[in-house]
Amino acid sequence: MTHINIHIKSKRYPAIGQAQPHLAIENLQLSVQPSEFICLVGPSGCGKTTLFNIIAGLDQDFEGDISLATGQQRHPKIGYVFQNPRLLPWRTVRENIELALSGPQSNDSIASLIAAMQLTDMQHVYPERLSLGMSRRVAIIRAFAVNPDLLLMDEPFVSIDAPTARQVRTLLLQLWQQRPHSVLFVTHDLREAIALADRLVFLSPPPMSVITEISVPITRQDRNDDAALEAFRQQLLHDYPKIRTLV
Amino acid sequence: MSNCKLSSSVLNALSLLIFLCLWQLLAVWVNSVTLPPPIAVAKVFWQAILSGELPYHLGVTLLRLTISFIIAMLLGCAIGILLGRNKALDGLFDQWLIIFLNVPALVSMILCYVWFGLTESAAILAVVINKIPNVVVTVREGTRALNQDLSEMARCYRFSKRKTLQHVIWPQLHPYIMAATRSGLALIWKIILVVELLGRSNGMGYQLNLFFQLFDVASILAYTFAFITVVQLIEWLVLKPLDKKQQRWRR
Structure with a gap:
């Protein structure tokens, strides 16, 4: 059971060549419950990949604190689906x-x-x-x-055709239910996010922080019902007008 | 496929035949001891093999070549990887590298012999000093070009150091190391003969110097032939198969 606490005070990229220094993440707080499925939704270029690299321990040049507690005497195992396949x-x-x-x-x-x-x-x-x-x-x-104890998926279904993506999504949920583990899943597709997540986390353009978090109250059995998902999506867009610009 | 192979070997044989004919014609036309015909060179070659002289001197040179090549490749790769990965060290030693790259081979040979005497280890050291900078430069380039995405993947999936080296780093460095090997063998061949000529009493370089003083062109050509054959054998039996095995994943 992995309990994850993320608190990034700031993550900056230094100036290189003509590029200005860039503040990618500012004051981002997120906690992930054991075996929770979270979808991160935000505009492209907002720093989600940077966040994943920090969580995976690949980028340690930031101010803040990440704790990944497994409850056992070992490092949590991380499965990371990068944006490009990296085979x-x-x-x-x-x-x-x-x-x-x-x-x-x-x-x-x-x-x-x-x-x-x-x-x-x-x-x-x-x-x-x-x-x-x-x-x-x-x-x-x-x-x-x-x-993995924690699965990081960075827009994994881009360039996978729709029927296959649907199959992979089903497989992902099956595996997750068979062997509960925390999942962080980046997507631009609000429908996909609602179909998968326990909780939606909306992220701002850079410097990135959490705009709002919304739990998805639909039961796992009802997730196959496209009409219920669509109704929830419409309700969300109506209740939270500011997320419209993000998706 | 087999047709293609057949015609290419026919072409190879034909090109060799044309070369030999031209040589023969030229030898007849010049009619001088300084250009013996191919058949005379073949005779000298065969006698030198039978007398055991050619195999002995070739063996001595090959042994020196192998030892200095292995030392230079190991040290050169290690230094190259280190400099490729560490910017501070690279900045510190970059100038040294350029200096060593440009020290004339003859100078380092003479200095080695003067400082360490006319010994076997001085000879090998002279070759190694000439070769190392080349390996370092090539391998450093390869290390700089390592794919960061794959290194991150390896770190994320907690590859051990050995696994990372074997499956992530080495396949990326392989073309660079092969380039260093090929250019290195060519370079060492050339240098080692001069080293032998200057300060050893055996080996191909020593023999060639002897034939030069006797104006024995047939022997010089016979030894050269032996030499070219060995280089070709190394290419066909060692380097090509290695390349083929490592590159099999490419489209």
């Missing part, structure tokens, strides 16, 4: 997935993930032969396969 071109699809695993993992569980993503035929090819959509799916499998 090793010189390793096959299967090897790319297996390399991310720290310990031995049953072949079956990886094989079933690969099958669920419809990549069984492609598992022994090198990533250069994959389409961008396929590469993205491999990156998603890699993040799932590590059995």
Whole structure:
């Protein structure tokens, strides 16, 4: 069970060449409950990727504090689906997935993930032969396969066709319900966010901070009902006019 | 595919034949001991092999080449990676690198022999000093070009140091190291002969100097032939297969 507290006082990018110094995040506070599914919604370029890099520990040049507590004596495992797939071109699809695993993992569980993503035929090819959509799916499998305590997904379904995206979304929810873990999911699509999240967090343009947080009261069973989702979306846009500019 | 292969080997044989014919014609036309015909060179080559002289001197040179190549590659790669990753160190030693790159090979050889005597280790040191800056420059370039996205991925998924080196860093450095290997072998071949000529009493360089003094052009050409053959063998048997294995993922 991972409990995450994020408090970033400020994150600045120094001036490089002609570019001015840039204040990317200012006074952002967010706490994530164990096994909570949060969707982050904000305009593009607002600093969501920067936030993810800070949470994943890749960027430590910021003022503030991130605590990831697993309740056990170990580092929380993080599965990160980057905005670009970041596969090793010189390793096959299967090897790319297996390399991310720290310990031995049953072949079956990886094989079933690969099958669920419809990549069984492609598992022994090198990533250069994959389409961008396929590469993205491999990156998603890699993040799932590590059995993360925290899953970071940075617009994972861009350039995946709609039916496949729907399947992957269903698979994501299945896996999340089988083995509860916290998920932070960036999207521009409010419908997608409502379909997935326990809580929506709306983020401002830079310097980024939290504008508002809204819990999604729709039960998991009712999430398949498109009409209920759409009604909630309309209600949201009506109740919170300022989020209209964000989505 | 097999047709293509066949025609390319036919072409290779044909080009070699044309070369030999031209040589023969020129030798007949010049008619001088300074340009022996191919058949005379072949005879000398065969005798030198039978007498054991050529294999011995070639072996000695190859041993020196192998030792100095391994030392230069290991040190050069280590320094190159270090400088590529560390801007402060790079700034500190960049000037040194340019100086060492431009010190004439002959100067470093003479200095090594003067300072350390006409010994085997001085000879190898002279070769290594000439080779290292080349490796460093190439590998440093490769290290600077490492893909940050992949390094971040490796850190995020907690790759061990060994795993990162083997699966993330090494495949990216491989083309640069192969370039350093090829240019390095070519460079070492050239330098090592001069080193032997100046201060050793065996090896190809020593022998060539001897033949020069005797004006024995047939022997010089025979030794050169042995030499070219070895370089080609290294290319075909070691470098090409290595390349093929490492590059198999490319489209």
